[in-house]
Structures are given as structure tokens and as C-alpha cells.
Amino acid sequence: MIWLLSRLPLVLLVAGVAIVLGPFPGQLGLNAGAGVGLAGVVLAIERAVRDVPGTRVLGGVGGALAGLGLAGAIAGLVPTAQIADRRLLGLYGGVLVALPYLGLMIGVRKSDWLDPARWVGVFRDSSPQHRFKILDTSAIIDGRIADVCEAGFLDGALVVPQFVLRELQAVADSADSLKRNRGRRGLDILQKIQKMTWTEVQISDKDFPGIREVDLKLIELARELPGKIVTNDFNLNKVAQLRGVEVLNINELANALKPVVLPGEFMQVFILKEGKEYSQGVAYLDDGTMVVVDNARRLIGQTIDVVVTSVLQTTAGKMIFGRYIEAGGPARSQPAETPQKDEHVNRARA
Numbered sequence: 214m215i216w217l218l219s220r221l222p223l224v225l226l227v228a229g230v231a232i233v234l235g236p237f238p239g240q241l242g243l244n245a246g247a248g249v250g251l252a253g254v255v256l257a258i259e260r261a262v263r264d265v266p267g268t269r270v271l272g273g274v275g276g277a278l279a280g281l282g283l284a285g286a287i288a289g290l291v292p293t294a295q296i297a298d299r300r301l302l303g304l305y306g307g308v309l310v311a312l313p314y315l316g317l318m319i320g321v322r323k324s325d326w327l328d329p330a331r332w333v334g335v336f337r338d339s340s341p342q343h344r345f346k347i348l349d350t351s352a353i354i355d356g357r358i359a360d361v362c363e364a365g366f367l368d369g370a371l372v373v374p375q376f377v378l379r380e381l382q383a384v385a386d387s388a389d390s391l392k393r394n395r396g397r398r399g400l401d402i403l404q405k406i407q408k409m410t411w412t413e414v415q416i417s418d419k420d421f422p423g424i425r426e427v428d429l430k431l432i433e434l435a436r437e438l439p440g441k442i443v444t445n446d447f448n449l450n451k452v453a454q455l456r457g458v459e460v461l462n463i464n465e466l467a468n469a470l471k472p473v474v475l476p477g478e479f480m481q482v483f484i485l486k487e488g489k490e491y492s493q494g495v496a497y498l499d500d501g502t503m504v505v506v507d508n509a510r511r512l513i514g515q516t517i518d519v520v521v522t523s524v525l526q527t528t529a530g531k532m533i534f535g536r537y538i539e540a541g542g543p544a545r546s547q548p549a550e551t552p553q554k555d556e557h558v559n560r561a562r563a
Contacts, residue, residue: 272323351446512537
């Protein structure tokens, strides 16, 4: 309703111009109706192209003008004396309609060549190491992508689509404080990456109005550029692989960089909390790897030496299972005996 009210002056202006010019002499109502109808057509076109990317509009207009120019050139080849021939006149009329239409359709379908990312790719080496890396919203909010770029492990151009920026802006403007902080963190990460002189960041205006899901838009964009999607979204990773699009998963990179631990090795861990099973204690390595230790439930809050019994690799990461050997020596059994010793001393003093 607000949109229609804001366009009401245009409708009144076009209707007034039609009444003044009077294409239908003596027909005031017909002239006004013609003006309103013309204004309606203009508003319908405006509403139809509102969500269409600028490159597609520019490609359609350019193609139509090229078709119109070609039709004019064909007409110039026909001698003026033969223009009166109704058969040639009908043929020229068909050409005048067909060529601009074909130019419009071809321009719309091939408008992706007007995307700046395409022109950059023309002057860039087309070898696989120079393909584009398309950032997902989850990878931007996660923040580790900035460290990866700073370390120089990503070459080529990083592409941030406009629909990803809109999703990130929506998260930053959320009423939920947690989501709002995550969205603002993502915007800060993007600014940090843009300030890196050795990293090229491109904002792509390419959009797919017929697709609503951001994940599917990322997949289509990766197909057209071509490029790889950088994400830590497990579902997007699987869907992209099913559709033949390569994915760089930050979580998989982090898991691959974790230190390799073999059964039988010893490590020192800090028991943070109790485990699910009886007598189990849980510790965490510096990289976040969970270590489940048997016979360590009563040693919460202490740093102990454990022997690795097995390593389990899951989709969420790596889990290490170990055992605290109580009879391994006096140093290992000392922490468990200290509370009892203090208790006996207190009773003796009492």
C-alpha cells in the first residue's frame, strides 16, 4: 500500500500529460485511462526488475540495442525503391521485432560476463590454484578464516557475495544479543581481511532471484565463477559435494592440524570435570580436543600423567581416551592420599 501511494504522483502526472496531449480527440476519459494504463505498465516493469541484478538489466538493454542496430543495418541494405513492396515491408517488420527480442534474451542470459569478477578472471591465470574462494556466512562469523588468510594459506581472490553480506547484516541487526554480537564479529572479521594487503577481497553482485536459500545460491555462484566454497557448515559441505562443487571446510582443516597421538603414548592433562561413565574424568588439550581419562574422577582440578589407550575420529572432531595408572608410582598416587592424610591430622588435633 505504501509503495502504491508513493507512486501516485507519477500516475497523476502521466494521466495529466495524456489529457493535455489528447491522443484521442474529444475523449477525455479515454485519454485519462490511456495515461493511467501507461503508468501501470511502467510501475509493473519497475516492480519486476526491482530484485534483478544490475548486470542483468544492463545486459538486457545492451542486447536489445544491439539487435535494434542490426535490424537498422539490414534495412539499409534494401534499396529505397523496393521498400514499398509489402512483402519486404512485412519481412522488415518481423526482423525489427525479432532481432531486438533475441538481443534482449541473449543479453540477459549472458549478463554474468558483465560481473567484475569475470573480467578479473580474464586477466588472471586460469590454473586451479587461482580459482576464486567464496566465503560463507558461517566461515566469516567463525573468525578462523582471518588467521588462515594471515598465515598465507589461501591464495587467489576471496569473493563475498552481496546475499551473504545481507544475511550477515540481518544477523548483526537481530534483536537477540547473542546473534547480534556474532553478526558484528563477522563484519569485523571482513574488515580485518580487507586490510590485509596480500589478500584480494571482491564483493560480487551476482544473485539468483529464483533461489531463496543462501546455501543453494553459493553453490550456483561457485559453478559459474568457477570457485570453491569456504565454510564450516556441515550440511552445506555435503550438499555442495553432491552437486559437484568443491568445498574448503575450516573444521576439517583444524582437525587435520591437530597433533597425532598414538595409543601407548604418555601425556599430561588437567582434569576439568567428571565424565559420563563411572570413575571417568574429562580434560581438554590446547586445541580443544577432548580427553576422556579412566580412574580420574576423583582427581578433578589436578594435572596428571595419563597413558593413551585409543583415539576416536568423529565428524565433530577427535576424541582421545586414556587411563590414569594408580599404581604407576608414588608421585601418581600421592594426590589421592593427601586429603586422607590431612583428615587424620585434623582428627588428631581435635
